Amino acid sequence: xxxxxxxxxxxxxxxxxxxxxxxxxxxxxxxxxxxxxxxxxxxxxxxxxxxxxxxxxxxxxxxxxxxxxxxxxxxxxxxxxxxxxxxxxxxxxxxxxxxxxxxxxxxxxxxxxxxxxxxxxxxxxxxxxxxxxx
Numbered sequence: 001x002x003x004x005x006x007x008x009x010x011x012x013x014x015x016x017x018x019x020x021x022x023x024x025x026x027x028x029x030x031x032x033x034x035x036x037x038x039x040x041x042x043x044x045x046x047x048x049x050x051x052x053x054x055x056x057x058x059x060x061x062x063x064x065x066x067x068x069x070x071x072x073x074x075x076x077x078x079x080x081x082x083x084x085x086x087x088x089x090x091x092x093x094x095x096x097x098x099x100x101x102x103x104x105x106x107x108x109x110x111x112x113x114x115x116x117x118x119x120x121x122x123x124x125x126x127x128x129x130x131x132x133x134x
Contacts, residue, residue: 008132015042015128019121021098025105037114041121048122049129056133079134086131 019042026034056075063071093100108116 011128011132015125018124021101022105025102029106029109031109034109034114034117037118038121041118042125045122045125049126052130053133
């Protein structure tokens with residue numbers, strides 16, 4: 001139970017960090033009118049993230065014995081692969097992540113890119129939801 005809680009907390013903090021950076025960038029440029037778009041993307045991603053978790057639970061419940069162990073092993077390997085890729089990506093981009101994200105938000109806000117901000121929030125949060133589901 002504790003490992004699941006800690007994993008959920010970590011994934012939630014990662015998503016909150018990205019949404020916080022985006023919200024802070026919107027505040028800096030005085031475009032608070034675009035915050036509802038970011039929150040809509042976040043809420044949509046939370047709803048959509050429940051789907052893979054439910055599907056994995058239903059699929060896993062269909063297996064028994066060694067088939068169940070193979071399914072769980074494959075799922076764990078997939079999760080480890082995704083998280084390993086993320087660790088290497090973060091190592092390469094950690095120094096410029098905040099600055100780059102703020103510049104992208106500024107550019108999207110100037111061009112009227114509410115769709116881009118929605119997609120940014122949606123993809124960021126749904127990635128964390130998929131990681132948590134796996």
